[in-house]
Amino acid sequence: MKKSSIFNLFVALFFLFLAGVAQTQDKKMYSWTDENGTVHFTDTLPEGQAVRELDIPQDSTPVTDNPYQESNTGPSAADRRRAEIARKNEENQVNKAMNSAQCSAWKQEVARLEPNRRVFYTNDQGETERMDDVKRTNRVAELKSQIARNCK
DSSP: OOOOHHHHHHHHHHHHHHHHHHHOEEEEEEEOOOOOOOEEESOOOOSSOOEEEEEEOOOOOOOOOOOOOOOOOOHHHHHHHHHHHHHHHHHHHHHHHHHHHHHHHHHHHHHHHOOOSEEEOOTTTEEEEEEOOOHHHHHHHHHHHHHHHHHO
């Protein structure tokens, strides 16, 4: 490598270093009040004004003294409430669908048992048996009671 290219490389690195140092220093803001009492803020030094110099920290976290301000660590209270309402609505819809399916099954069973005098069913041993009239009418009454209580 030639001496001039090494020198140019060092000069470029030096300027990059200076740019990095200048960037890490705190920026300045200036505040001043005009004759009407209006407070102005600027990043350039105004001429002919009594200014107050303010430092702007490099970190992007805003400094606040407001104890009521919520932190940005999670969803807001309103968002949490909306999510809870949506979850409850979804849960209600699932419950309604399950209730509707159960009511439909009860009504189908009543429709199967009520008009027929001869009702056959499969017992626990897997044998087909005939349901007697007392058992059938009791089952119909029980199903109608459940439908009245749980179905709309």
